[in-house]
Amino acid sequence: MERYYQPEIETASIEEIYRIQNERLINTVNRVYNAVPYYRDMMDRAGVRPEDIKSRDDLHKLPFTCKDDLRDTYPFGLFAVPMEKVIRLHASSGTTGKQIVVGYTRNDLENWSDICARQLVAVGGTEHDLVHVSYGYGLFTGGLGMHDGAQKLGAITIPVSSGNTQRQITIMRDFGSTILCCTPSYALYLAECIAEMGIDKSELSLKAGIFGAEAWTEEMRRNLEESLGLKAYDIYGLTEIMGPGVAYECRAQTEMHSNEDHFIPDVIDPDKGEVLPEGEQGELVFSCISKEAFPILRYRTRDIGILKREKCSCGRTFIKMSKPMGRTDDMLIIRGVNVFPSQIESVLLTKGYPGNYQIIVDRISNQDRLEIIVELSPETFSDKVRNLEQMAGDLREAVRSTLGVGAEIRLVAPKTIERSTGKAVRVIDKRKL
Amino acid sequence: MIQQLSVFLENKPGTLLEVTKMLAEKEIDLRALSLADTKDFGILRIIADNNETALKALQDAGFIVSITPVIAVAMKDAPGGLSSVVEVLSKNEINIEYLYAFISRKKGSAYVVFRVENNELAETVLSEAGFSLVDEKNIME
Structure with missing residues (x-):
């Protein structure tokens, strides 16, 4: 039988999901308008008042937020709570230009660890699992995000972080790690080193791999499953929205479920900015509707994907998001x-x-x-x-x-x-x- | 049949040196070698006195190496020596992928190493034509 971390919401009816989204969206719009001068200016310039947003159908009236807005307000200009409410900061590596900084309140961290726990349970994780977190720990959201999710679930968390690959593999074998979390390219490197060390995949206990922070293909999935002897799952996330767990794949391995109680996803035409109908490919845009410290609205991710609301064999009702096929700026x-x-x-x-x-x-x-x-x-x-x-x-x-x-x-x-x-x-x- | 080491080399300065240095350190004696090159890469083919040691050393250093069975034939070190061998293969419609030749330490004698699709067939027709096939021990002499 399929297990869920939060069944009441993960399998909620569409009506229930929309009801939650409407309520949270209205609340968030009012909050940012009143608490963040930068958002208020943006909305004023666009001629939108908080009362114009009556439901999720009005979402398109809000202006987009882009990476440049985050840079312009560096470091804390978009925070919507007093700093004493913030208990964690993360930052995204600024390979081009200034880095961007995000903050989390205690509630934000609770919600984030919930969605990471949803991911772990969706791939068959339980409190008996040994979750091997090989994402980098630090300002990068990957490490601590999955770490908190694994702990929330009550799994045995191995905070091994990235690097020191031979030692990682020894730990993986000796401790009996069952769920591996890292980037797909690092998973590939791990597989290569495992073979080089003369370790057979049967000596390992891996059953699932949760690979994110990079776009990867179905062919890569087969390659990783074969070389590591596990089932490979995609997890989607980005620092600006939350970190890992914005969308998560279940054992059906047919695209990811977007956590709609916390984020409203949209797909737009990247050139014209118009919202595209479901099923069409375009740029993914996310609005945070439950976040307190950093509730970004209509954020343009530059990731290219497709959204489809369809029945999943796992029973989850959240809208499905395709594997991102790339980024508009990678093209x-x-x-x-x-x-x-x-x-x-x-x-x-x-x-x-x-x-x-x-x-x-x-x-x-x-x-x-x-x-x-x-x-x-x-x-x-x-x-x-x-x-x-x-x-x-x-x-x-x-x-x-x-x-x-x-x-x-x-x-x-x-x-x-x-x-x-x-x-x-x-x-x-x-x-x- | 004898064993040849085939090594993939990227076409950039210093790659060959890495290989030759490594073989020198392991005191590998080279009897013959040839280097095929293209714009982007080369394939180094070596007949050595200790294939196992050479193979391991090169693999450990991260090179792609394979062991390829090739045939070596003794011929006269005189005009027409090579031609008489090639003629036999040609008559039997055996296609040569590549070859390299070198002089033996025995006076008046030389060796040619062939890579063909069907080694057994080539060996049979060469033996029947009276050529002596060289084994690994002989070729080092």
Whole structure:
């Protein structure tokens, strides 16, 4: 039988979900309007008054919040409670520009740990499980988010954090870790090191992996399930909204359930900003409706996805969100063709190549050049030049027919591409330099 | 048949040195080698006196290495020596993937190493034509 962490809400009727959303949305809009001058100015400029928002149907009237708004108000300008109510800060790594800071009240942390516990239970987790948290601990939300969720559930939490991979694997084997939480690229690296250490996956007790903080493909799912001997699940989240757990996958492995009692998701046309009907692909936008310290509204995530309300075999009623297929700012335009790194990953894994790859884009004599660096493995290596050239040729052809754009394939020795313990660097776009 | 080590090398400065240094440290004696190269990568093919040690050392260092069975034939170190061997293979329609040749320490004799699709067939036709196939021990002499 399917188990839920909070069955009354996870399987609530649509009417009940809407009722909760309407009530919480109205409350949040009023609160931010009165407590945060920046939001009040934004709404005033857009000509929206709090009383204009009577239900979730009026959500589209509110202006969007973007990453730039968070930077403009750095560090605490969007906080909606007095600082003494804030009990935790997290920050998102500012790879480009200033980092952004978010805060949580005691209630916020309770809600966050609830949704992470929902995720753990949705993959079969119980208080008997040993939850191996290999996300980085610190300002990054991944580590402490899953940590709090595991503790809330009453599972045995192993706060191993990222890095020190050999020691991690020894712990995983000796303690008998059953649920692994980390980025998919780190999971891939762990699998590689496990094989190198001569440990068979049967010596491990892993049953589920909860992999998030990066977009990953179905092919990568099969690869991770096979190499680690577990079931791999996606978890969606972002610091600006909460951290991990904004949406979570169940054992049906058919897309993620978005936690609608805390966030209202929307999909918009990224160019025009219009809300798209359910089932259409566009940019995901989230509004926080239960958060106290950092209740961001209509936040543009830049993640590309699809929302669909459909019955799930697990019994959960929350709207389903597809695996993000990439980010609007990850999308590469190569000789006028839109290319997502995830499409390239799909082709590589389907063709049997390892999941460690790198995409290099350059502009040479005014012409875009796409190069895909692929690691050879002992299985794919041949002593004949002809075979290796044919492999590269086949891959080039597969990329061309899938993406509609030509690419150079460079075969390199194993371990050439740097391994990541957190988010992997998959794309190097030299055109921007 | 003899065993050849095949090593994948990226086409960048210093890669070959890594391999040769490692083999030197392990006191591996090289009898023959050839390097096939393309724009992006190369394949180094080695006949060594101690394949196991060489294989392990290279694998541990992260190289992709495989052991490939190849055939080695003794021939006369005189004009027409190589041609007489190739002629036998050609007559039997055996396609050569690659080959490399080197002089034996025995005066007047040389060796040629072949990679073909069907080693057994090539060995049979060469033996029947009167050529002597060289084994691992002989080739180091």
